[in-house]
Amino acid sequence: MLLIKSLQVASPLLAAITSLTCLALPLAGQEAGASQPDPLEYVQSVSAMTGRPIFAVAGQST
């Protein structure tokens, strides 16, 4: 399972960037009747549609 909110990251800038995902993800589930989207699928689809690269940080959950 993806962990969105509680990864430890060393850089404040890194933390700031990755925290944007927390803001972006709930938007994908707001459509009426829509099930909670898979965060990675959502991010990949946004990236594919806009051309924005994915910035991912992998770590252990705390």
Add this chain to the structure above:
Amino acid sequence: MAQVVPIKLDTGSEVWQTWARKHKAEGKGIPIVYVVRADGETLYANSGTLNDNQLKILLTAAMNSAGLVLGENDVDILTEVTKQFQEFRLNGDPKSALKSLKPAKRYLGKSGQVGSYAKPAIDLNQEIQLLVQAANDSIQDVANQVEKAKELSEEEQIRAIQKYLGIKDQYADLKPSKSELSRIYSNLRKNEQMKSLYDSIRILDMAAAAQSASQKARYRDKLQKLLETTPFPGIKSRAETILGQLQD
């Protein structure tokens, strides 16, 4: 920072296992930082912490390799243009397909493609590439036909020139085809008879397309002159036909 789509991945998750197989990282340990282009190409995958400065450098480098980022309006424009372009291409109308690119002109680079890895751009680029391939095949055919026609009858030469003009008309707006079309034109004009036929056919074509009364009058004169001077029976018979139409 809005130029990237950020996400955190839990290395204990199944999703991450799939991700990690696809995007092989250098080094061991966590965190692992990834930058993945919109088409799925891994631009950066390394373990270890980055300080703010390193991160800024990484993101700047990543953005330089990421291609054009599209906004909502850009996506709409490219999607609509691709739809129309494809429709014209599949209907065998490359000229209209190329004209339908106009709203997307500002996105097209020197190569005639959109410099973005976003799906709407990739889709349009693939469509353009298919048209370029079709143009190359047609242009190669006509180049061979023109070359062979040099040794053939006047009628074959007329056919080759008309084919060339038809292909040129269809693909004139396609940048990658321009130099090859110019090469065929130069080759054609190296043959004196074909050069003369070409000039006559151009007059015939323009006369046939004359719309206004003044244009028709002008081309009637030109056709009369052509009839008096041309040594080619094939040109003469065509000129008579068109002249008859202009006098109706």
